[in-house]
Amino acid sequence: GSLSQACATAPSSYAINNSPSLHVHQFSRHKMSVRLTSKVSCLLQNAKAKASIRCKSATTSATTTASVKDAAKASTKAAASKATSSASSTAQSSVPLLNTAIAATAGIATVSVAAAIVESSTAGDVPPFDPSGERFDQSTFLGRFSKMILACDPRLLTYTEEETRRAKEMINDYENLIKSVPTDSSTGMNEQDIHHALWEAQRISSASLHPDTGDVIPAPFRMSGYVPFNGPICVAMVASTSTPALLFWSWVNQSQNALVNYYNRNASSEMDNATLMKSYSAAVCSALAVAFGLATGIQRKFDAQKAKQLMKWVAFPSAVVASSLNCYIVRSPEISSGVPLVNADGEDVAPGTTSKIAARNGVNSTTASRALLQAPVYFLPPLLMGSIPVLKNAIARNPAIGVPLTTYLVLVSFGIGLPSTVAIFPQMAEIDVKDVEDEFQGLSGKDGVPYQKYYYNKGL
Secondary structure, eight states: OHHHHHHHHHHHHHHTTTTTTHHHHHHHHHHHHHHHHHHHHHHHHHHHHHHHHHHHHHHHHHHHHHHHHHHHHHHHHHHHHHHHHHHHHHHHSSHHHHHHHHHHHHHHHHHHHHHHHHHHHTTSSSSOOOTSSSSTTTHHHHHHHHHHHHHTTTTGSSSSSHHHHHHHHHTTTTTHHHHSSSSSSSTTTHHHHHHHHHHHHHHHHHHHHHTTTOOOOOGGGGGGGIIIIHHHHHHHHHHOOOOOHHHHHHHHHHHEEEEEEEETSSSSSSSHHHHHHEEEEEEEEHHHHHHHHHHHHHHHHHHHHHHHHHHHGGGHHHHHHHHHHHHHHHHHHHHHOOOOBTTTSBSSTTTTTHHHHHHHHHHHHHHHHHHHIIIIIIIHHHHHHHHHHHHHHHHOOOGGGGGHHHHHHHHHHIIIIIHHHHSSOOOOEEEEEEGSOOOGOOOOOSOOBOOSSHHHHHHH
16 A cells, blocks of 8 residues: 555656756756855955955055154154254354353453453562563563563553553653652552552553554554454454355454554654555455455355354464465565664664664564464364363354354453463574674674674564
């Protein structure tokens, strides 16, 4: 029964399984499954692609954002650096007038204090007064330095014309004063005090009165006016960082020097205004030519920042050339006229006769020495500020103190360094007998001993 039943049902089951409609249905379902799978796969791929794109986009966006932020930071740093540089440049280019004025006052005060120390330390040991003599021994460096620094003492400018004239009257009547002033307890003065007072009276009167004419020399053109009047001009030359400024202050400096030469000229000599004008023109032209040439060369060869640093050194060579040429032109007439020769006691060995050889040596040596005389003023201050770590670091941290510091150093160098440099060269030079003209050969002194050396005033 079961077999027959199975046989009976089998064809029917086979028929159902092999029905065309069922195959179509199954194929349709298979195609739908394939399509669904394909769509799902496509959707998954699209999703992955979109996710990848989103990821790349996010990464790109993040990178771009980071780049923008970095660029912004770099821009901010650059702006800050530029602002700092600009501020530094502004600090260097601007001149703090109040601080510079304070520095100038401090420089003048320092020179005045130095002169006061020299005067007070030598007051108790002065020689007897002699209007044609010297208070200090001019054969020693210390004596020459003391004479020069007291002559350049800015305090001498504080005396009025009335006080100066009264001091001159004391000098003219010095013999009676020495005799008439009692040296006892009633006056509180001793003989040393009287001689010291006369030496001071001579210093006060000679500082402002022309020795030949007796006229008052204007304050800016006195030796005591060098520091407060010519000093700031030198500061401007050293601090100049542009060619026009350097040329202008070089012209002002040489004009001031020409006026000093004019007001302190020897009124009894044959030097006329034409010679002074010639020396002035030569000094101005040479100073401007050297300053312009060096400044132009520096600005062409170096960048702006480096050129600005090097410009402070241009004042030195221009001043050297101008000062030396000025000295030679003014002193050159001495070569044709000659100078008298004296013995060790200052006595003329051949009255009425002069030596042109000694005059030439004196003019040449004095002209050469003028180069060294400029060093304390134009060379020493830039050297100190560029080489001493304390000063160099202070200026780097605060560029605004550069000009006040330059002002102080230049004025002190002018008031102390210049007398020190002048003191190196004795005003009285010596020359061997064999090196002078025949007229001076074979001369002997009062003791009958032939001279071996002669002496002459070569000037400063």
